[in-house]
Amino acid sequence: MPFEFTVHPIRWDRCPLVASDPHAQAWLLLQSHRGLSSNTLDAYSRASERYLAFLKSACIASVSATRADVGLYLAALQAGEVALANATIQQLLTVVRLFHGYLMEEGTRSNNPAAQTGSGRAMVARQQKLPWIPNEEDWHRILAAARQESIRNRTMLAFAYDAGLRREELCSLQSSDIDPSRRILRIRTESTKGRRERALPYSASSGELLGRYLVHRRTLGSKRGPLFLSESHRNYTEPISIWSWSKIVLHLARRAGVERFSTHTLRHLCLTDLAHSGWDIHEIATFAGHRSVQTTLLYIHLSGRDLSLKLAAGMAQLHARRVQMLAEVAQ
Structure with a gap:
């Protein structure tokens, strides 16, 4: 079956700051030519627009932004009237990191202020919560x-x-x-x-x-x-x-x-039910289209399958031990 490659158009009217910035415009065009989905492209354009709006308000050029400047941007995101989820902040930071990575590749700047440190620590700690499913x-x-x-x-x-x-x-x-x-x-x-x-x-x-x-x-x-x-x-x-x-x-x-x-709840519920039914983690990952089984592990944990098996085994051993003790008392 032939690979279907589609280049989706960019809604420049929704990101005027990106459209007016040569570097940001070139970067977003590159993402479009990579064949990203229209939703991903839209998310990238909105995140880029948000970042450039912050830089403009602080009179900072994207080619000279420092790690401290990116830190101020993250602080501004978390200080807004509407509290942003950790996953949302991670997505916004990813766009900043990709954009500055592109500037490095083009030789426009020598470093990436949003990259992880040498020790591997990210600028914002990633919080991984179990997805909610209905009772x-x-x-x-x-x-x-x-x-x-x-x-x-x-x-x-x-x-x-x-x-x-x-x-x-x-x-x-x-x-x-x-x-x-x-x-x-x-x-x-x-x-x-x-x-x-x-x-x-x-x-x-x-x-x-x-x-x-x-x-x-x-x-x-x-x-x-x-x-x-x-x-x-x-x-x-x-x-x-x-x-x-x-x-x-x-x-x-x-x-x-x-x-x-x-x-997304029905997807969470489906994958959790598959885990609860005893599907192998690689089978669930294939079914879900996960690139990494680490994502699939969330549903194994959410199903409580491993803990249930351990609890059942532990209770069986405890029960057997108590029965043995009672038998010894009766002798």
Whole structure:
């Protein structure tokens, strides 16, 4: 199967400071020509714009920014009215590091002020929290709220869990990616975070929902292409965007009274269930499209599988020891 390489356009109107800075503009163009997804490219442009806005307010040129300047930028991020998650700050810092790394490669500056130190310590310590998954009560409330959704939304929810799909992978599905006869869906390289194509099975119940949705989809248009279509007046029959899908899930979560439920929750839940069912860590990593099993380990930990096995083994030994002690007392 040929590799599908797409160069996505940059929305320069959303990052005017980047567009006006020759170095930042050249760096962002390079990222576009690397074939990054439109969402990644958009995230890079927004992060670059944010960094350049800080440098402009402090009258600092990107070619002369020091490690102390980057530190002030990080402090400004954390001092904002809206508290940023550690993962968000890590993403913003990554863009700064990549940008300055590019300036070094071009010979514009001699060092990277955002790089790790010689000891390997990062500027911001990475906090790794276990992802949240709903308990049984939350899950039933989510299901009750989902019953009120359209057939398209219910099908998307089913696929998001069944195949453990990321938001972009779900919204980027094409009609040609589905093989109903074998109940297999194809996740294309350009829509994945790890740039790894994979083929995933889906259940019979998801297949039934898909069949009902396809009947409905034919009323919107007969042409093949994006699987999940928008039905809003503004974007009628256009592919549903990740932002629209996020809003749908947000409204569902509010109706269910489970505010922490998000587009990524079903992926977390799926992978945790696979770990709990005894899947090997490498099998889960392949299914999820993880580049590193270190990411997959989160779901092994979250399932409590290893701890449960150790607890069961420990309790069995303790029980046997107590029985032996009682037997000795009875003699």
